[in-house]
Structure formats: structure tokens, C-alpha cells
Amino acid sequence: MRSFQTKLVLPLVLLVVLIGAFVEFYWLPSWQQQEVETRITEDRSSLELLGKVLRAPIMTGDLATVYDLLDQLTVERSHWQTLILTGKDGVLLYPLSRPDDVIDVSHVLNTEVRFQDQVLAKLTLSINLTPYLEAERDRLRILELIMLAVALAAVLLIAWLQRHLVLKPIEHISGTARQIAKGDFYSPIPVHPARSGLDDFFHAFRVMRDSIAEKHEELSQQITERENAERRLNDSQRVALLGCWEWHAGNNSFWCSESMYPIMHLPERMLADYEGFFTNIHPADVGSVKASFDHIAETGGAFDVEFRVNTANGLKFVHMIGQHDDNSGRSFGTCQDVTERKDIESSLRKLSSAITYSGSSVMITDIIGTIEYVNPKYTEATGYQLNELLGQQPEILSRQWMSAGKYETLWQSILAGKNWRGELQSLRRDGTTFWSLVSISPIKNEFGELTHFVIVLEDVSELKQAHAKMEQLALYDDLTGLANRRLFYSKLGNLLDKLEEPTQHATGKTGAVMLLDLDYFKTINDTRGHHVGDELLKAVALRLRYALHEEDVAARLGGDEFALLISPVESEEQVLSIAERILAAVTRPFNLDDAEMQVTTSLGIALVPKDGTEPDSLLKHADLAMYQAKEMGRNQCRFFTESLHEQLQTYMRFTREMPIALENGEFFLNYQPQVDLKSGDIIGAEALIRWQHPELGMVPPPAFISVAEETGFIIPLGRWVVAAACKALRELKTCGQGHMRISVNLSARQFRDPELISMISQILADEDISPDLLEIEITETLLMHDVKQAIATLEQLQALGITVAIDDFGIGYSSFSYLKTLPINVLKVDREFIKDIPEHLDDMEITAAIISMAHRLNLSVVAEGIETEVQRVFLEEHDCEYGQGYLFSRPLPLEQFKALLPEPAEYVTD
């Protein structure tokens, strides 16, 4: 600012100095010269004028006036050295005395005072202009100095004013400007002197400052935004492995962003130029990349090229796009490291191929189930075209094709991000459906959000059919189509499981298990043939099915045994009414094989959960109830009761205790004699097992035989019986009663035992007993399960020489038609027919018929349960060979039995 002021003031000072110099060295000397001439001229004219003026006073002698004039002139004109007035006669008139000669006379002027032609006086003027000139010069110099001083003062004043009014404010404002330059827009603008005339300037400055501040603010914001944008761009480029480049083909200048270096594998410090750019491009690709550059430089347009870059870690793939701007002549574009994408693409290609050529149908849907992709296998499997499916909702996921529960479960599962696997029905284009094993896998994006579902479908129609078939086979009865035992158990188990849940308890709803079998079914089978029996079973099954609600279960457990599961039930009354309905349904006549047929059934009911919480116990209790119903006279139903429960308790106790009892010898055999009805001789005995229980006393055989039969204990027990019987035979033989025959009952289970024959023959051999002394009694029902196998077993027994008897004949469903095919020797008429003789004529006729028929089949007949002489006579009259019963003897221990026998001597002799 001072230099600026110096620059402002210096010209003024110089001007002043120049003016001073001009005055001093040019104007003053010339002025002096001119002044001298002027003075001389003036003085001369003054002198001449004086001459004229003085004429009158001189003529009148008015010297006072002359002196007055001349004195005044002399005083006024200091440069007038001397003025001398001499009269015409040379008398000195002025001054009073002649002055001394003066040296400093520069000029001498003379004039004459004349009157007409007469010279009155002479005026001589000596002038010395030097003092005058010096004085004048000094005066001028002073003036000059004053002017200079004034000029200087003016300059100083101007300088001060400049400083105070202009420069200081400018300096202040410069300071403010510098502050502004530093970015401080809010320092106060300095106050400027009032009336400095800079109001407009300051106002303009303020306006400018505000404007700049505003602009600066805008610019700063823009710069920040731009920096942010640039940083974001750089960051995003770096993160995106993206770089950008620019190339001027005209001057071959090349620029690329920093993010380009790692992409192109260029050294960090390397200065990017066009040639350098190609440093690490795979040699095989350099040509095509350069060609792309050259092409757009020449013809404009754009290019899109992929090339490889050599790096220390192997090849990198770079995708480059470029564009040419004709106006600016520059080409520009980007490069992106797409190695990862390439790898992914490769992987994707593999995966895609795997999906495309997968043997499974694959479908990809978005989150709402819109189809985005299906593979060829899918179109092949469904017959749809790809374009028909894209954008559609797959039926497979629709509510239409699955149950509501399944639909909810499926969507809940997959929307929760869990895989779902299950079987669903799919629709083919032709409208047919097929079952698929469907696996739905939710796909999440990197944010863990569900985006798609991959649905893989395996056509399991055949499998399903096979499975259904298997299930049918496994779970349903082949004959009737009802559930089989397994399925029934399963359903019952499910019901029991549900009942365990507290909600079910609260409802109080329960179930009921009903067990029923057809009364005398075996007889029908025997008499009408198996196919009729089977038809009957099917018809019964159908009726049962109709008699039940949809949710109830009817099952065939085997033979003519059916089980029903009724649930829910409200009360025992309801159960009873259902049971009666079933009884009624079954009782209605069947039209089978062009003949009307009527059957009855006995039905046992166990209530769930009152009568058991296990399937086995419930069935057992129902079974007990059913047996009770049978015992009560058939064609009725019975609820399981506590007494039946006690039977079960006994069952379980016996199951536990019988093996121990066998070891402890608690079992023993009693022998009921069999008598030749003609002769009255004892020909043998039927061995009947007895259990002397240490606590319960004598346990009746029905109480434990069935238990042993069901638990399988009958096998060892049966062996013991045979062995005991054989021992008895041996003992009898020892006593001389070797002709005595002992019959032993075989249970169904024993009969099916494959070891039976070897076991019996082994025992016979061990005891050295003739097989014909041993008689095996079997019941009709025992034969029913597998007739062929039964016949084979019987034949094997007969082959051993053992006699085979059919026990309790007439009460089962045996029929004579197939009896003749059986390899049996003896028929034992059940006591049911005997006990009412002679009261029941029917029984007598049946008995007679049986005996007659048996004889025709070459079977000998044994009548059981003969209690009266009348009966004995009747049987004898009808040629029944043998009999047994209380009329002859109750079952006896071996010793007592032996006592009944006649002396062996007779026998021996006989």
C-alpha cells in the first residue's frame, strides 16, 4: 500500500520538482531577461513621461511638485540608482546634491524636458536592475518555495487524504479481501471515513463480498459435493474393480483413473500412456484391443471388448467398453475386472448346465411364486412350453392341489427360509396329474432376504403308486379293503397320542374299540366254501364301513375277526347304540352266491381311555368283552368290565408264573378214561392238564391254556404234556396196561410249530412208546388257518403212526365236505351235542348224523361229556364206538386211573 501511495504521490512530487526546476532554470532566467527589457522599456517611457510631466512644474518653478514626483518615483523604483535633473544651464535641480558616482549602474537613460523647441531640463536616470532582479528573483524564489511548499503540502495533504480516505480504507478492505481470500467471509467490513466518497465502493465491496460468500458457499458446497462425488466414484470404481480411461487419438494423449492400475496390473508409479496401457494385456489380445481403439478413432461409434491381462497370479479377465466423441475427438470408456464374474459365470454355466440337463425337473420362482425358470426336464415332464410357464404361478404351489394344512405348512416353512420336502401333485398340460417328490429350497440374497425358490421335482408317480400299493398291502386287508391290524394299531396309537394332549382331555371326547367276529363263520366257510366265506367277509366289511362314520376305522384283524375304532364318542350310550347298529347291520341277511345268508356277530367293546391306554390292552379288553359276549350267547355286545379286567390281570400273572410253575412241577396231568361203549371197557384216556397253583389252588385249564397259547408258552408246556403223557404210557405199559391209548390235545400254536413232529417222535423214541398208543387231538379251528399245512402236519403225524382226532367237532364251522379230505382217524363229538340228549331232538339227530357220517368216512367216533345212562344208550344205539364223561369217570390222576383198569393179567392173557 505504501508503494502504491508512493506511486500515487511520486508523480505529483516529480511534477512539483519539474515545475520547480522549470521555473528555476528556464522560466526565471528568461523572465529576468524579459524583465530587464521590460523594465528598461518601461523606465524609458516612464522617463519620457516624466519629462512631459515635469514640464509644467519646471516651467512654473514648482520644484516641490518636481521633488514630490521624483522622490516618489525614486522611492517606488528601487532599481533607479540615481535620477538627476539638471536645468538648461546645467544647474542641478534634483536632487539637492549631486550623488557620488555609482558603480553598480547597468543602464543610463536620458531624456529632455522640453517646451516647444526649448530644452528646459535634462533627466538622467541611472538604473541598477541587479538588486531589483535579485530581489525579484528572491521574491520569486520565495514564491517558488512557497509554491513548492504549498505543492508539497498539497502533495502531503493529497497523500494524507489518499491515505486516510482511500488507501487506509483500501488497506482495510484489502485486509478484509485477504480474509475473504482465506475464506473468512464474516469478518466485519471495516468502517470507512464518512464522506470519503467510498460509500459506493464499500457498498459494492460488501455486495461483492456477500456475493462471493454466497458463491463461495455454493462453490464450497459444490466442491464438497464434487469431492464427495469424486471420492464416491473412485471408491465405487475401486470396489467395483472399475476404471475409466480417455484417449485423444489426435495427440495420442492417454489418461486413466487410478483404479485402472490394479485392473491393468500396471505398476503404481508408472505414468499411464497409450502404449503403457497395453503392457500387461495378453499378447494374443493386444491386437484386437488396439484395433478396437483405432476403429472408433477412425469411424466413431463404440466398442465392447473383453481381453485378458497377465498378472503374477495368473490371467485376469477385463471387460472394456469405449465410445468416441466426434466433436471433441476423444475416445473414452471403462475397464472392469470381470475375473470373478467370469469365474462365477463359469461356475454358473456349470451349475446352469447341471440344472438344464438335470434328470430332475427344476423350477425357479420368485418370492411370490412366479415362475422365472424351468429346465427342459420340467417341460418334458409336464408337456408345457417354457414360454407358457414363465411369469405364471405354478399349480404345484397353489392351494388347489394340496390340503389347507399342507399348504400352510409349506408356505410357512419356505417363507421362514427353511427347506421343505414333501410330495405334491403336479399338473401336466393335458390336465392329468402326477405325484412329485418336491424339494423347495428358499434362496436368499446376500442380505439374507428371500428372493427365489428353487423347486426340484422328482416324478414319483410310479413310486407313489408302488408305495400306495405297498401301503395298501401293508396297511389294508387284501380281501376286504379294510384296514389291517397294523393300520388299526397305528390309528389307535394316534388316537391315544391325541388323548394324551391336555386339550383332548378337556373335551372329554373319547373313543371306543370294538372287536367282533362272526358267529360260526368257520361253519359257513366249511359248508359253503371259502369263496362264499370270503364274499361274506367282504360284505360284512362293507356293512361295517357303512355303519361307521368317515373318521371311524374298521379293520379286519384276521379270519372273521374285525376291529372298529370309533372316535370321538360322547357317552357309553352312544357307543352302545353304535354297537347295536353294527349288530343290526351285520345281522341283516346277505345275498351271497344266489342264496340268502344270515350271520350274527359277537361284539366286545373297550372304551378309550377308560379301559386302557395301550392298543394291546384295549384290544385285549375288547377281546375279553367279545368272548364274554360269545359266552353270553352270541349276537350281542358287551362292554369290557372290571371282572374282565381281572381276567386280564390273571392272564398277565399266568404269563409270568407259568414258566416258573412248569419248572416247579406245579403242572400235572389227569386222565379221563375213554370207554368202549359196547363193551364198557376202558380203552384209554384223554390227558387233561391241571395246574396246582401254590396260591390259587387248582387252576382250570381254560384259564391258563389260552394264556399259554397266546404267549407262546404252549410250546414248552405242550412238549411237557406230550412227554408226561408218554411217561404215563410207559408207566401203564410197565403195569401191564400197554394197550392203553392216551390222547393229548394240541393247541393251534403247537400245531403250527415246525418242531412238532420231531419233538413228538423224539419223545416217543425216548420213552420207547409205540406211536399208535398216542392220540393227538386237534380242534377244528386249528385247521382253518392253513389247511394245506395242517394236512401236511397231520399226514406226518399219521405217518409216524399216531392217531389223529378232531376234538369238539360240531361247534366250529367245520364241514363234512372238507373233513373227508383231512387225514384224521377219530372224530370227537362235542359235549354241546351230548349234554341235551335226550331233551333236544335236534342235537340227537345231529349227533346221529355226525356219527353216521364219521363212520362213512371211516372214522371212529368218541362222544364227549356223557353224563347219563340215557346218553350212553343213545350213543351205543347209534354205533358210537367210544365215550367219555362223568358217567364213566371224571378225570383222575394217573394212579387213580390205573386203579380203574382191570388187572393186567387179563390183559396179558388177553
Place this chain on the structure above:
Amino acid sequence: MKYCSLCWLWGVLCITLLIPIQGVAKDIYSFAIVPQYSAGDTFRVWQPIIRQLNDALPFHLTLETAPDIATFEEQCEEGQFDFAFIDPYHVLSLNRNQGYEPILSDREGRTSGVLVTQREGGITHINQLDNQPVAFPSPNSLGASMMLRRDLSELFQLSIKPRYVKSDSSVYLNVALGVTVAGGGGQNTLERQPPHIQDQLQVIHRTADVPAHPIVVHPKVSLNARQALVDVILKLAQNEKFQALLRKVPIYQLGPASFSDYASLQQLGLEAYYEVQH
């Protein structure tokens, strides 16, 4: 702000305009001085006095004079001046012709005419002046001319060649330079000459005393005006400075005067030496 400065400017303008208006309002009277000395001297002596008077007077006096005494007397005779400082003998004719009346005169200013010669001029006795040119200021100066010529003519019986050289100062210069051998002037004017002139002169004859020059007033001037002048002059005469100014005239003690003070001059028998100016 601009409005205020404009008002201020108007104020200054009005004041500067009003001052000359007030000045113009004063009456103007002429005050003529008999040219005893050169015109320059006359002005140098009287101008300060008139200025002082103007400051005190309710009217304005303008200083007037004439190139020579004859012209002055002629103008007085025409009644051109309101006030005039005149030769005592002139009072007689002016009073008679115009009615001028003396109002003030120097009470101690009685003087006499002196006849001077060059001290080294060789004239030591008045008789040597016979037929010699003698310088006088004017014919009608009472002491310096009429009384001396009467004395030379009647007392010494000498015949001289009078030369009227306009003023007393010229008389002394002519004598000092030897242009004329002798000259007549007033005692009071001689005393006022520079010493180097006085040194070259010697008085060879003195006349009887004559009254001092009076200040006369023309009858057209109001009584108030003439009284005012008298009052002012008398009042100022008490002042040292004014006295110093008056002494240069020279006047030593101003006092009221009247025609009676000068009536006695008629008795001097100077009529023969009085020249009527034309």
C-alpha cells in the same frame, strides 16, 4: 445538510449587501485643503485626518484640493466646497463673495511670513535682492506672499521679480537649489521642511504675525452638520493621536473661530497685493 449551508450562504450575501446600503445612506460633504505643499504632501497629511473624522461624523467628508493655490482659490470663489481649510486672508473675499464662515482655527497657530535665502548663496542682506527673482507660493498667500511683498516694496523699497512657484515647499527648493536667490514662505511651513533643506536656508526677514489658517464652511451646509463637525473635531483634538496628525499640518490647538477673528486683516492694507484669480 446542503439546505443549511445554502441558508448560511444567503445570510452572508444579505449582510455584504446591507453594509454598502447603510454607507450610501450618509450625506456627503466636500472638505477642501489649500495646496500649501505639493499635492502628494497635502494628501499624505490630510487623508488620515479626514478618515478619522469620517469615522466619527454622521456624514461623509471627501478630501478635495487643487493643483495649485490659484486654482484652489478660484474653485473656492465658485463655492464648490462645503468645508475648506484656507489661507486666512482668503476668508475675507470668500466670506464676502460666497458667505463662507470660519468655524475652527489653530488658537496657537499664529505665524509670520519669512523670507529665506540660500545659506551659502552669497545673499546676506535683504537689499541684495533688488531686481532679483524671488519665489513666492502664490500671489494671495497672506504671510508668505502679500505681507512679504508689501514689506519688500514698502519697507525696503526694493523691486523684485516675483515668481509664484505654487507652494511653500517649491519656494524653499527653488531657494535651496539656487534657482531663485530668495523666496517667501510661512514660518510654520518652513519648520515643516526636511532638515537638509532647512539646513541650506536662512531667514533674512520676518513679517508681522498673521492669524492661522481657518476651517470655513459654506452657508449651504446645515447648522447641524457644521456643529457636528466642530464637535467632532474638538472632541478628537483631545486625542493624542489626532493631535499628532494635526501637528503635521501644522495645527497645534484647534478652537472655535469666527469671521471676526479675521476682520482685522482688512486693516492691513494688502488689497494692492491681492490678485483676483481668473
